[in-house]
Amino acid sequence: MNTLEVILKNIQNVKVIEDSIDYVNYIPLDLSVSNTFFSKQEIATSRDFEEFIEKYLAKDKSKVAFGGYNEERNLYKRSTVFNDNESAERNIHIGLDLWIKAGTPVLAALDGTIHSFKNNVGLGDYGPTIILKHQIENHFFYTLYGHLSLESITKIEIGDRIKKGQQIATLGSSLINGDYSPHLHFQIIKNIGANFGDYPGVCSKNDLDYYLENCPDPNLLLKIT
Numbered sequence: 001m002n003t004l005e006v007i008l009k010n011i012q013n014v015k016v017i018e019d020s021i022d023y024v025n026y027i028p029l030d031l032s033v034s035n036t037f038f039s040k041q042e043i044a045t046s047r048d049f050e051e052f053i054e055k056y057l058a059k060d061k062s063k064v065a066f067g068g069y070n071e072e073r074n075l076y077k078r079s080t081v082f083n084d085n086e087s088a089e090r091n092i093h094i095g096l097d098l099w100i101k102a103g104t105p106v107l108a109a110l111d112g113t114i115h116s117f118k119n120n121v122g123l124g125d126y127g128p129t130i131i132l133k134h135q136i137e138n139h140f141f142y143t144l145y146g147h148l149s150l151e152s153i154t155k156i157e158i159g160d161r162i163k164k165g166q167q168i169a170t171l172g173s174s175l176i177n178g179d180y181s182p183h184l185h186f187q188i189i190k191n192i193g194a195n196f197g198d199y200p201g202v203c204s205k206n207d208l209d210y211y212l213e214n215c216p217d218p219n220l221l222l223k224i225t
Helices: 003-010 046-059 205-214
Strands: 026-028 064-067 096-099 105-107 112-120 127-136 139-146 167-170 183-189
Touching (some): 003 139
Parallel strands (some): 026 064
Antiparallel strands (some): 064 096, 112 127
């Protein structure tokens, strides 16, 4: 574990969605290829997926389903964003997903500034996305918030200062979030390179070692479990 990861692990009281929802109301969700229960579900559309999430949460009276870091999924086979016949299939998720209804407030994990934002249009893509830049001691790093509402990126500017816990967005519906059940894709990025308003949230097995190093487990910071 390197220095940045130690710093993240020592930060307390971080939330990235609706602050009033306690972590005891979160439930883990396994969407991996090894989850035979999920693979048997009839999920042909985003509405089917949304109904699946709603029933999953209602079963244990939970409010948020979470998970997905370093998880191999079949969710992405429907989109050329991840399967273009010219490169290795990207099917390993390298962020943390928080599944809850559209319109839920999205909060900044830490103090920072707006690095960039963009509407990443396309089936399976992020839709509206915001990236924040942070500095702790001599470490610069970034947090990405994907699958937001269009309104979330209409009144912000690059360089805007953001405080930890400040509402920066709301979650988008399937109509604009890449055709997913509403959720937040939250990701930590060390070296963002030339990326602007976008950064890979899913990688191939060939590139997994690099992305796991460059994108630490968000639960180090959130401490949901």
